[in-house]
Amino acid sequence: MADFKLIGQSFAPQDLVAKITGRAKYAEDFRAEGMLFTKLLSSPMPHCRVRSIDYSAALELEGVVAVLTPDEVPQEEHPFEPALTNEPVYEGEPILAVAAVDEVTAANAIELIRVDYEPLPFVLNPLDSLRPGGPDANTGGNVYNGREITTLKWDQSVFDGVGPDQMPIGPGTEEDQWEYGDLEAGFANADLVIEETLYCQSVSHHPMEPRTSMAYWQNGKLYMHGSAQSTAQARRAIADRVGVELDDVFFIAEYCGGGFGSKIRGSVLEVIPALLSRKAGRPVMMRITRAEETMMGRARPGMLGHARLGMRRDGRITALDLFLVQDNGPYSRQGDSSTSGDVSALGYTPEAMRASTVSVLTNTPPRAAQRGPGGVQIVSMLAPVVSRAARQLGVDPLQVHLVNAPNHETEFGRGPYPITSAYVTEALTQCGELFNWSERRQRSGQRNGSKVRGVGMALSPYYGGTSGWDGLVVIRPDGKLYIHQGVGNLGTHSVVDTAKAAAEALDFPWENTEVVWGHSSRHLPHSSSQSGSQTTHAHTRANWVVGEFAKTLLQELAALELGGSSSAYQVSGGRVFGPGGSLTFAQAAERAIARGGKFDGHELPEDINDMTRTSATALAGQGLVAAAKDNLPHTARTYSFVVSMIELDLDLETGMHEILNVTSVADCGTVLNPRSLIAQGNGGVIQGIGIAQSFKWAIDPTWGVHLSKRIEATKPPTMLDIPTELIFAAVDLPDPQNPVGSKGIGEPPVGAGAGALVCAIEDAMGGQHPSHQPLTPDKILSIVENDCLPCGRLETHV
Amino acid sequence: MAVIHDVMPAYELFQPTDVEGAIALLNEHGESARVLAGGMDTWDWLKDRTKRVTALVDLAGIQELREIRATADGVDIGALAPLSTVVKDPEIQQNYSVLAEAANKVATPQIRNQGTIGGNVSQDTRCWYYRAGWPCYRAGGNICYANTPASLNREHAILGADRCVAVSPSDTAPALIALDARMVVQNRSGEREIDAATFFIGPGTDIEQMTVLRTGDVLTTIRIPNAWSGASFYFEKVTDRKSWDFPLVNVASALRVEGGVIQDARIAVGGVAAKPLRLFRVEQAIIGQPANEETAAAAGELAVRGAEPLRLNGYKVPLMRNLVKRSIRGQETV
């Protein structure tokens, strides 16, 4: 392994003090001269049409300045989401916005508005929409195929063949079907074939910071303070949504209070303060409340499904037949269920597999990718099926995972897709040792009064990175290295951690490095969104490449200035030195400015993105400016993996559990920053535990109205739900297609935590599988007492 | 007219410094005013704009109402004592630990610092249909949205329902009933003391109220007699997660056991009916019985007799049964 000075060291990110002292400014903390506040009139029902609306009385209220209606915001064709609409497709969807001198006035004004709503048929459970004659969530249909909305109904016979608690299996949408291998032979070769109904609930993202934003205009340019997972990508999205040129948007988001996928490119709601501000001629702040965040924020799509799995006596999975119906929410098509197929194909490498999915529109809050989209759902649904099969065959679940583990040579799924690396056997073995699997496993099923011990595990693969983005660095006459980052700062530290690759490539001391991010006027490169666990991989690559490119420029510059061949010069410790002597970075920056051309950003590489070019051009002449595109080879898919193991006590008299130990091990390539890794890893595992344990929605089936808008009613996990024994480690072996060996790690811990908790609870219940997350005490008790769930097995949002 | 939630409206705030001043203000403003203690329930209603008042009479400035005092025959807890103070009080911890334990299970540390014991027993139900402002029986309408064939009523009542199926949310209430606490209430006409078990009322008595408190009443003191001082206590609360969660069911008990035989008992259960239920029948049945598994199991069965579960809350029957059982025999461990 390469000998790194920065990569692999624990660092505190430089925004830490600002964050813990409360000095960090989030969108809501900004004020501008003459600023107004806006409140939203939102739909009281899940699907309706606004017949008429009279806001004259609202406008007359003292302190009200302007009203923004759907006619004034871009209305794209469904299922693209408008910021305001006359045909709401979910309860809580914004219809109109009022700007006033303060929020109370704006809210009071909304209470003066008269609206005549025409209720339209609505649907909450995707299966209801697939029935013949079932309601459609959108007047255009119930399925979005990526290009247009169409209608998909299953034949009545599909439903007649199954009982109320059995998953009906009809045709999926065409592009969502694939298979490989000989499925029937796989089942024939299996020693056990089991079938299970699958269910995973929809859950809100609920980042700590809601999607608040503040906007104003100056000289025809839009200044937007928002909350986004990427500065570069959000800025582009704002320009598109508001309908202005990219160069006319300044996006300011130095800090983002979490997104989990719900703010990948900011939020469509940012259009509201932007356009209201233009209309009112004054800055407008739109604070989103927690209850609004439940509705207008985003959520993970729930799934209903069916799995048929064949296993040999040695634990090898011979065949997997997977069918999933996804609760898509009302707008753009979610990729989760499709990812679910890939994740199960990679995690269990079945000898033969078929995946069929359909994503159905529903009149429930809009969905978006949520940390491990598709992965969390399938791991938490399928891991218990695998462990149940293992139990029936008398094989140890760890053994099952080892037997089916992918490795570097694995080509998986529908592709079949080669992967860059998979140290899964290593991760499983290390986790087993750290957790003491074989010893703890002995305690499985032990009774202590009403309590039973349960031990479970899960393996969660997830995408680990993209490539092809740009890097941009400047060495200024002050002798410092400025690393420009277009990714966002959403709390993962990757905005800082990935910058280290540039400093590492230049062998430059970190104390003299400045990371530049968070404000588009600071000239940021074209960067990935902070999603799909891509940042670590994508931007260590881009920053390494730009670091190497800066090094080349320094060597060439030194050769020109000092004589000799450029290859005879070395770069280290803030100096370039060789046969003709040496230059400090400060001197090099001055010489670069004097020489101009390719040294100071006046000539730029051809292949960089326009956004990077604009930024680098703005920086030209300020030092040695290097901009480069990541053209390193990336010939296979990059995946990371996390294994989690959980031991718990389940109280059969109350249905409550007490987690005793959670141990997880990641294969995320070389660890960039051990301290960040542990925070991210455990944070993800806890998020997963919360989804398996208590996180949910409740929507009244008769009225389609959400009953758990308050965050305490959605029940994310709390401090006390976190066990004191919480361990996260990594195999720390390099991925060959990343210059520093790293792969992404944001997402896979969530599925591992969720899957391991479900399996541990099932283990404590002697293999009885509740099949309906979250596994709250009511469900546990109903199964213990009556062997059935309190609600329907296919009932959603309950 | 359009509806908007989640924006605190303007209101007038009064901050009297004595009980008489508070009562005078309450009478002056009548139905348009409300008592404000910690605000953890009240502000929810206001911010949601589902209940409208124009004035709040804040009791926080009345120093005497914040104090906890040992008396000759027990302890007097000022209604404004924050829950966290109740948890930490040495006298309560020493002799009436069931109350300290119950108070310590309320919500979160932050809410326990802000919420008061008087507010905790006076708080409204958490039925999510009612709190969302749906025009149900409890809100003066003529339907219960939580009790239809499709309703989401996992959290609702299995006992004592009468049109409304909402439940008592308080964790301290069962403990106070188990301690035979008395509620001291003051109004324009003077002071009265009410037994904790009758302080709480069900929909059959008044469908729009959770307690006997009426406009103009101030709960000043919660008086704990020493009758149960140092008894053998039990409190348990079952929730979906370990903090920041109302009880699905909770139980509190006080037992006097001598020579292995139960001499006297109080058992109360919350989360199963609109009011916390004192289980008189069960208490009678176990007095004179050995304090063992058999008695406990029989008590559990007896406790749930007559339970009428709704669509999604059938689990509360075994849960209440098990909790009552545990309140007599403790959590069984080997």
Ligand SMILES: Cc1cc2nc3c(=O)[nH]c(=O)nc-3n(C[C@H](O)[C@H](O)[C@H](O)COP(=O)(O)OP(=O)(O)OC[C@H]3O[C@@H](n4cnc5c(N)ncnc54)[C@H](O)[C@@H]3O)c2cc1C
């Ligand atoms: C997120 C959340 C979770 C919670 N979880 C729990 C829980 O797990 N268990 C639990 O028991 N409680 C829980 N609570 C409730 C909380 O403990 C109570 O709301 C709180 O104790 C109410 O007390 P308060 O002092 O804030 O009262 P307020 O909100 O100020 O008052 C509540 C009501 O009582 C009336 N009132 C208050 N004091 C008096 C008085 N002295 N005289 C006359 N009337 C009075 C008020 O007018 C009002 O109607 C939770 C609350 C929240 C917001």
